[in-house]
Amino acid sequence: xxxxxxxxxxxxxxxxxxxxxxxxxxxxxxxxxxxxxxxxxxxxxxxxxxxxxxxxxxxxxxxxxxxxxxxxxxxxxxxxxxxxxxxxxxxxxxxxxxxxxxxxxxxxxxxxxxxxxxxx
Numbered sequence: 001x002x003x004x005x006x007x008x009x010x011x012x013x014x015x016x017x018x019x020x021x022x023x024x025x026x027x028x029x030x031x032x033x034x035x036x037x038x039x040x041x042x043x044x045x046x047x048x049x050x051x052x053x054x055x056x057x058x059x060x061x062x063x064x065x066x067x068x069x070x071x072x073x074x075x076x077x078x079x080x081x082x083x084x085x086x087x088x089x090x091x092x093x094x095x096x097x098x099x100x101x102x103x104x105x106x107x108x109x110x111x112x113x114x115x116x117x118x119x120x
Contacts, residue, residue: 001096002068010039010069012047012101015117019046021053022114023080023088029053029108032120035101039069046115047105058106063087070102071095078113088112 004010015036021029031052037045058076065073076089091106092099108115 001071004039004069004098008040008069010037010099012037012099015046016120018118018120019048020116020118021048021108022116023057023078023085024083026057026080027054028057028078028080028113029106035105037099037102037107043110045107046117047102047107049105053106058089061087065090069096070099076106085112 002008012035015034018032019029019034020027029048029052031048033049033052034046037047057078057080059079061075061077063075067073071092071094073090073092075087078085078088088109089106091104092102093104095103
């Protein structure tokens with residue numbers, strides 16, 4: 001486990017905007033409770049509460065990855081109208097203490113789904 005710091009900054013802030021995630025034309029997540037994580041020079045990532053996501057459209061996969069700063073991520077496919085986006089969603093179910101706020105929230109790959117951020 002590595003701690004975020006000046007050499008590898010990570011910030012997590014409540015996002016004041018509405019975040020909607022689409023698979024095709026179908027809304028699969030809709031929230032005003034997203035947390036936005038910024039890590040070094042990587043693009044910002046929105047972490048969405050599971051209760052604001054249609055979990056019936058997601059199926060857990062065997063895929064996993066490890067981040068030395070955040071922990072182990074589990075993955076989900078998105079299944080909408082007979083089409084699957086493989087490993088399109090990830091979640092840190094037991095994140096390291098420095099990023100505990102993202103626990104069990106969902107993040108979506110923008111190249112596999114469409115993500116809209118709308119100022120409310």
